[in-house]
Each structure stands twice: as C-alpha cells, then as structure tokens.
Amino acid sequence: MSDLRSEHGRTRREIVRLGAGAAATALLPALAPGAAAAALRPATRPATRSPYPRSPLTGAATRRVDPGKFMPPGQMRSWYEQLDGRGLRATGSSEHQSYIDQLRARLPQLGVSGVVAEDVPLTRWSASQPTLDIVSGPSAGSLPVANYIPYSGPLPGGSVTGELVFMPDPTASGATPPAPGSLAGKIAVFDITIPPYTLGLFALFGYEIYNKPGFDLTAPYVRSYLAQGDVEAQEVAAQAAGAVAAIGVLPLNEFASKGMYMPYDGVIHRIPGAFVSQGTGAKLKALAGTGTRVRLRMKTQIKQVQTQNLYGFIPGASKELVVVHSHTDGPNGIEDDGPDTISSIAQYLARIDKHALPRTVMILYTSGHFAGGVGAVAWCKRHAHDLIPRIAAAVTVEHVGAKLGTPQPDGSVKISNAPEPQAFFMPASTGLERASYGMFKRAGTQAGLVAKPLTPDATPTEAAWPGEGQYLWNNGGIADTNYITGPSYLLNAGMKTTGYVDYGDLRRKAIAFTDMALGLTRAPRASLNAPKPTHTG
Numbered sequence: 001m002s003d004l005r006s007e008h009g010r011t012r013r014e015i016v017r018l019g020a021g022a023a024a025t026a027l028l029p030a031l032a033p034g035a036a037a038a039a040l041r042p043a044t045r046p047a048t049r050s051p052y053p054r055s056p057l058t059g060a061a062t063r064r065v066d067p068g069k070f071m072p073p074g075q076m077r078s079w080y081e082q083l084d085g086r087g088l089r090a091t092g093s094s095e096h097q098s099y100i101d102q103l104r105a106r107l108p109q110l111g112v113s114g115v116v117a118e119d120v121p122l123t124r125w126s127a128s129q130p131t132l133d134i135v136s137g138p139s140a141g142s143l144p145v146a147n148y149i150p151y152s153g154p155l156p157g158g159s160v161t162g163e164l165v166f167m168p169d170p171t172a173s174g175a176t177p178p179a180p181g182s183l184a185g186k187i188a189v190f191d192i193t194i195p196p197y198t199l200g201l202f203a204l205f206g207y208e209i210y211n212k213p214g215f216d217l218t219a220p221y222v223r224s225y226l227a228q229g230d231v232e233a234q235e236v237a238a239q240a241a242g243a244v245a246a247i248g249v250l251p252l253n254e255f256a257s258k259g260m261y262m263p264y265d266g267v268i269h270r271i272p273g274a275f276v277s278q279g280t281g282a283k284l285k286a287l288a289g290t291g292t293r294v295r296l297r298m299k300t301q302i303k304q305v306q307t308q309n310l311y312g313f314i315p316g317a318s319k320e321l322v323v324v325h326s327h328t329d330g331p332n333g334i335e336d337d338g339p340d341t342i343s344s345i346a347q348y349l350a351r352i353d354k355h356a357l358p359r360t361v362m363i364l365y366t367s368g369h370f371a372g373g374v375g376a377v378a379w380c381k382r383h384a385h386d387l388i389p390r391i392a393a394a395v396t397v398e399h400v401g402a403k404l405g406t407p408q409p410d411g412s413v414k415i416s417n418a419p420e421p422q423a424f425f426m427p428a429s430t431g432l433e434r435a436s437y438g439m440f441k442r443a444g445t446q447a448g449l450v451a452k453p454l455t456p457d458a459t460p461t462e463a464a465w466p467g468e469g470q471y472l473w474n475n476g477g478i479a480d481t482n483y484i485t486g487p488s489y490l491l492n493a494g495m496k497t498t499g500y501v502d503y504g505d506l507r508r509k510a511i512a513f514t515d516m517a518l519g520l521t522r523a524p525r526a527s528l529n530a531p532k533p534t535h536t537g
Helices: 013-020 073-085 094-110 199-203 224-240 278-287 338-349 374-382 430-443 469-476 503-522
Strands: 113-127 131-134 141-143 159-166 186-191 206-210 245-249 273-276 293-297 300-314 321-327 360-366 391-397 403-407 413-419 422-425 448-451 480-485
Touching: 073 338, 073 503, 094 113, 094 300, 094 338, 094 360, 113 374, 141 278, 159 278, 186 224, 186 278, 199 206, 199 448, 206 430, 224 245, 245 278, 273 278, 300 374, 321 338, 321 469, 321 503, 338 360, 338 391, 338 503, 360 374, 374 469, 391 430, 391 469, 391 503, 422 430, 430 448, 430 480, 430 503, 469 480
Parallel strands: 159 186, 186 245, 245 273, 321 360, 321 391, 391 480, 422 448
Antiparallel strands: 113 300, 131 141, 131 293, 159 293, 206 448, 300 360, 403 413, 422 480
C-alpha cells in the first residue's frame, strides 16, 4: 500500500496522538525545461469587451481596497450558483474540465495576462452510482446507498455478490485485524468513526488567535472528513483479509450521508466499496453473520487522462511574484469556491497600474486536490527552476463564506447563520503571520486561528496541513499561508450548498484577501521567508 494520504488521514500524527490524549510579456516565464509542447495550451484570447468593470484604480484605492469599486455581490453570488450547479467535479472528469475551461476563458476578461493551461497526467478512477441488494433471506430487496468509496477499486463485470459479515474496526484499542483469508469471498460491513475533537485541539498548533474570546476551545469539532483515515484503514484491512467488497456505515442520516466523497488521496485499492447511512447500516449489521448474501453493483473505470493547471499574471513593477492560489476540483460549491473568490480579487488587482504593484501577482489554479494533490505536485516539479525562485509568498484560498454546519445526535446536520470556524495554516514566517492576522481583522470580528503545519515533518507524499496550499510548501518550499474552513457538508458530492453561504461575508473576506495580497506585494522579502519542509533541508 502506498503511503500517500489525504490531508485529513491518519498520517496526521499529531492530531491522532492528541485526539487520543503585453507590457507584461517581459514578466512572464519561459517554459519549464523539458516541458513538452503538447503539455501547454495557448492562452485564451480575451473577449472583445470584458463583461466586468475594467476602469483603472488610482490613489488610495491602489493601497487599500475601496469596497465601492470591488466586484458587486450579485456577480459573486452568480458565480457561486453556477459552480454549485455543476455538482461533483471529480478530478479529470468532463464536468471538472468544463469548469477549468470556464476559468481559463474568464481570467483574461478579468485582466489577467499570459494565461497558460498546463496538462497533468492522471490515472483516473471513476464509478457510477452504486446499488445494493439483499439477494437471500426474508429481507430480500434493495437498500439505499449514499455513494461509492472513491478509489476503492475495480469491479469487473459491474457486480459482486457475497455473504455479509461485520468487521470490527481493526484500529480500535485492543483490536486485531482480521486474519488473511478470513473474509474470502465475503462482503465486509464496518462502522466509520468520526473523531470527537474540539477546537482546542487545533489551537494547540496555533501561533495566535484573532479575537480569542470568540474562539471557544471547548466547542466540538466533529466533521465527517476527519474520518478519512479510518475509512482507508478499514478498507485496507478488509482487502487484506480477502473480502470481495466493503461497505462503510457512516454515523449520519440519509441526507447528511448522501454523496460522501472520501478518502481522496488518489490511491486506487483492489476491492470496490460503498457508503451507507447509519439507518441502512443498522439493517446490514443485523443481517451480518446470518448467511445473508448481498449484491453490490456499480460500473467502475480506471483510465489514463489529462487534467490541467492554470496560471496567469497581473503585472507589477518587478518580476518577483505573490501567488494567489486555489484548486478547481471538488464535490460541491463550497468545495471549492476559491477560484471564484479569486476571480473578484484578480479583477480588482488587474485595474491597478503595474508601477503601483511592487511585485507581480500570479493567479494559480491547480487540479487534483481530490487525487492526492497531483496537479500542485506536478506544478511544483515543473517550475522548480523558473517560477518558484521568483515567489516571495503565496496565499491559498478555500471554502470562503461557509455557514456553520453541526452534526446532530440523530445523524442530521444543523446549518446556522453563524460562520464556520476559520484558520490559516503556514510555516513559520513573521510576514505571513502578520498578513494572515491582518486579513482576519480586515474581514470582520469572526475569530480565527493562525496555525502551524500539523505535520511539520511530512514527506512529499504526506499532508502538512489541511488544504491545497500545503503542496506548495511541502513540494515546492514556497512560503504559503492557506486559508480554509471545514463545514460538515464539505464532502457531500452534489449537495446544493448555495443556501449555506453568507454572501456578505464572502465578499468582505474577498476584499480582505485583496488587501492581504496588496500588502504582500509591498512586504520586505526577508519578512516573508519561511523554513523549508524538513525533508528538503
């Protein structure tokens, strides 16, 4: 088994332990050495007339955002609704590529120059919506299925039938994994455990907390994506014991379980798997060990495809770069609305004369967050000697404006008007820490955590912190600060999250991010320096 993990997996050792206790041309880069011409797509030609305001900004508006000249809230909401309507944008899928194409066309309209689409090879696992039937005994019939388990494995012929057995969690205290061959020919059902963390656990990794009284250290932080490591460990155990399929029981009701998309580390296993809700799971567990046979059906495919990274430039006075970054794939609108939020940031910055921007701003959209970071890792490797040495700092933006979603004892998720807890993760950097704290202050009164990497000794195939930005630091040594929230509905593929976003808050934070980027273009480079990840020295 590969040691690649998703950013919320069990290799996040500290959490597990604690939880248990034109003019722009001269500024644009040359192609990376050895990059095949086929891997680079020509920049999209700008529209004859941009649909977005392009009037130049002058005076004080070039040093601090004038909210009256920022992207109107109606446009920001429209972008979000369009994104949310796409549903699942699985890495390398046609829907994902369609969104990349839309962003690629939009960037020049916003004023971003020299846009490049760069191909990234991907081994793509995909599946149809699974079905589950009881095929023997008095309870014969169909049962609802929440989703497939991503990357769980191939299913030749499209179906598999076997006797249902319950498999205790092999990672639980005192438990032992099932013996090799003990589940041969059987379909294993297992419970998925969501760790009972609190916000205080994450605060242990904090440099500082903005508006500390509002950051309740005792508040529960129970989120389904924190169970990714448990899902993977149990699937691997079932596979090793010879099971022909795996069924994971989520501790959530039908609505909260629907479309669950995890883990997403891109590691393809050998047996197919599916998720069910706690209600369906109770029925399956009652039938396990009684000789009852069930049939899992779904069409799977493993295919070599190309996905794409995008980047372009807002010219500044120097060739040094400040990067504003996010990823393009995801299950729903909130995951990830970063590129749309960055669109409003880019539209403002692109209206500033380059002489008023001490550094050039690069907009970077990476692919493959839901395939183990394949896009960001490839980008760092390809541009290690041309773009990366020019980068003074990077800001990664994800999941902006999310309302708080709290799991309830009955398995439902309660959505409130309160904001989801927010954090920046980054390596030690005085300038980045100051800029991140300043963004919180500019955005409003909501408390926020400025935090260290959760796994500072991560290898290139492990996660350093939650979020796409960790790949820039962990694989490229880039001083990155990663803004992120993690609502309970983050990984529900196809869930409509338009009503779960505070659009006033989204716009305020987009303005604050723009001010943050402006500040980083002026900050002394020495203040932005950050230690390299330990595996690079």
